Amino acid sequence: MTSYLSLTKAMLIGLSRDKSTLFFTLLFPLFFLIIFGALFSGGQSSPSKVVQIGDVPVLDQVLAADPDAFDEVLELSSTDDEAAAVKMVEDGDVAAAVKQNGDQVQIFYSAADQTTAGIVTGVLSGIVNETNLQELQVAAPEVTITQVTASQVEDESLGAIQYLMPGLLGWAISMSGVFGAAMTLVTWRQKKTLRRIRLSPVSVGAVVGARVGNTLLLALIQLVVFVGVASLPFFGLKLTDYWWMAVPTVMIGALAFLSIGLLVGAVSKTSEGASGLANLIILPLAFSSGSFYPLEAAPQWLQAISYVSPLRYLNEAMLDVMVRGEGPASVLPEWGILIAFGLVFGFIATRLFRWDDI
Incomplete structure (x- = not known):
């Protein structure tokens, strides 16, 4: 000793x-x-992983027209378990989770990489906006506009x-x-x-x-x-x-x-x-x-x-x-x-x- x-x-x-x-x-x-x-400020160099919770018509509609539409920016998977999807976002297994209820599209993202979260939210919002524009051109003003909201899976105060x-x-x-x-x-x-x-x-x-x-x-x-x-x-x-x-x-x-x-x-x-x-x-x-x-x-x-x-x-x-x-x-x-x-x-x-x- x-x-x-x-x-x-x-x-x-x-x-x-x-x-x-x-x-x-x-x-x-x-x-x-x-x-x-x-x-x-983070960074991004490969397609972001996004999990769909159940049916997401706004995404399914785009994929039906072009199956390769998201290949360069998003890597999509799907699950019916919302809790499991949110847990995947929290654990960093995916960049975001998205679900749709009627005209409401909900995006769950993590603060682990704010740049990736911003990219994914921007891409998904752009898809919804493009869908809205197409619908307006066909059926305005009767068409219902789809709304997008984004929620951080962690406490909002986390940085x-x-x-x-x-x-x-x-x-x-x-x-x-x-x-x-x-x-x-x-x-x-x-x-x-x-x-x-x-x-x-x-x-x-x-x-x-x-x-x-x-x-x-x-x-x-x-x-x-x-x-x-x-x-x-x-x-x-x-x-x-x-x-x-x-x-x-x-x-x-x-x-x-x-x-x-x-x-x-x-x-x-x-x-x-x-x-x-x-x-x-x-x-x-x-x-x-x-x-x-x-x-x-x-x-x-x-x-x-x-x-x-x-x-x-x-x-x-x-x-x-x-x-x-x-x-x-x-x-x-x-x-x-x-x-x-x-x-x-x-x-x-x-x-x-x-x-x-x-």
């Missing part, structure tokens, strides 16, 4: 003195949270910060886990610190435990800082009832990325090489995992790639419990995947680990 505490203290002191590491693992992601929180914060926090945790472990391992190997530790009474378990403890502590600090900043009145973050499940989620995610960092440190011979390899891993993961924008706005090929990224599952788990109001059980699949990533990469790292460069 004495060895463990001494190593933990040494690592914490080293981290506090390394201004570059502090900047890139804490302040740099925080800048993104502040900038995106104030300016985020983009609800969805930005978990993604950017996940990115920050992935950076601290990978860079922290990789740079520590390489630097200690270059300075022969690992060799001295090996020859000392300190056990390997104490070394690993100290590194794990530092990673978990930093992840919790990141969680507190990000939630604290995002909760300021300017940003207006609102946490759901099960937000506290983000604490074990963050810890499990940090361990998964720690294992990747250990692997990077094991195969890298210099700090420059470790930094380059870590960047080569983290940046693609961030862009393919919804850290900077909702995955629904990404091309289909990028969405497919995201399924092999551990960062996707960390982001999704935090969104479920911090934004979508899902219960504790909702994050269990993501936890399992993150733990599996950690075990696999951790095992590979132990097989490639070297005490020194010789």
Whole structure:
């Protein structure tokens, strides 16, 4: 225990003195949270998924005339269960849901991507307006005009910060886990610190435990800082009832990325090489995992790639419990995947680990 505490203290002191590491693992992601929180406007590059609730005559009429009319902008599906359709919108599985009762067309959208919601609402409103115009030309003034209303599925007070914060926090945790472990391992190997530790009474378990403890502590600090900043009145973050499940989620995610960092440190011979390899891993993961924008706005090929990224599952788990109001059980699949990533990469790292460069 004495060895463990001494190593933990040494690592914490080293981290506090390394201004570059502090900047890139804490302040740099925080800048993104502040900038995106104030300016985020989203994006769209592929057809938006829309689910029809029952019969929607205004859409069916257009499709009857031209089955390919919406291929470039909308990907339609259908269900008779309104509650299930709204849940799909809340979970981000579809961009919107639409139903029609007589002359009333109701659109359900999510605040997760306000740009996509605006595009879908605009397209559907345009379809209704075009139908109204055609009907007026044929039967004015007796024709009944179809009305369109749009409803956000979440609380109207929710803003983009609800969805930005978990993604950017996940990115920050992935950076601290990978860079922290990789740079520590390489630097200690270059300075022969690992060799001295090996020859000392300190056990390997104490070394690993100290590194794990530092990673978990930093992840919790990141969680507190990000939630604290995002909760300021300017940003207006609102946490759901099960937000506290983000604490074990963050810890499990940090361990998964720690294992990747250990692997990077094991195969890298210099700090420059470790930094380059870590960047080569983290940046693609961030862009393919919804850290900077909702995955629904990404091309289909990028969405497919995201399924092999551990960062996707960390982001999704935090969104479920911090934004979508899902219960504790909702994050269990993501936890399992993150733990599996950690075990696999951790095992590979132990097989490639070297005490020194010789």
